[in-house]
Amino acid sequence: MYCGDSHGTDIEHFWPKTPYPERMFRWPNLLLCCSECGRFKGNVFPLDAGAQPLLVDPSEVNPWDFIDFNPDTCTFVARYDLATEAPSARGAKTVDLLQLDRREALEAGYRKTHRRILALFERALQQSDVDPDALCQDLSEADDHGLLGWYLTGTGQHLSPFREIRAKHPKAWDVCVAALT
Ligand SMILES: [Zn+2]
Structure with a gap:
């Protein structure tokens, strides 16, 4: 918590x-x-x-x-x-x-987790087709700090590149929201 x-x-x-x-x-x-x-x-x-x-x-x-x-x-x-x-x-x-x-230790942890999640989302943006379940699993494994809710349900969804991913892969996005938040 x-x-x-x-x-x-x-x-x-x-x-x-x-x-x-x-x-x-x-x-x-x-x-x-x-x-x-x-x-x-x-x-x-x-x-x-x-x-x-x-x-x-x-x-x-x-x-x-x-x-x-x-x-x-x-x-x-x-x-x-x-x-x-x-x-x-x-x-x-x-x-x-x-x-x-x-809290410096937290900041370092958030940064690491953010980088990992960002890389996964950016890879999804490059792909023409995304396997929703695989994306879900990768995101879940990358999230050490409970940050996924921010990308999927918080302010993150309105920011680049997350809003573009949502527009490009709406089905995968919805699967991730349902499974991970
Ligand atoms: Zn704490």
Whole structure:
């Protein structure tokens, strides 16, 4: 959860157990995260005006509706919300609290994963015909950081070269969206 790194080593209470002991043993409140995310989050749990969590729970919502991946810097940022013409409040809070925009080890991992995924998509763009299942499998194997949702359902789908791949291989694209997100 949260950073997308695959070192989910800690059981994390989404609603922290000290201020919310009544939720301690509820299954939906137990998530798997890495030690660093767990440490940054601690007992901090910001709520909005309606007492709803501001942090993005990736088991409840598509995090790419709130968080964006910047392929140039290979960091996470809050997604720009067209309705409010401002960065998503939930995305901004999540990125800030978990420091998703300034963790160097993560950045290196995202960069590596992004390069691999980009190369697969670029190869698909060169091909006249793509085997949807093979593409799915290759993408799934390349994604060490849960980034595929960004390309397939987030901002990535509107950017080059991903929008061109979607236009050229719509069937393969739909198969990947259905299987991988
Ligand atoms: Zn993490």
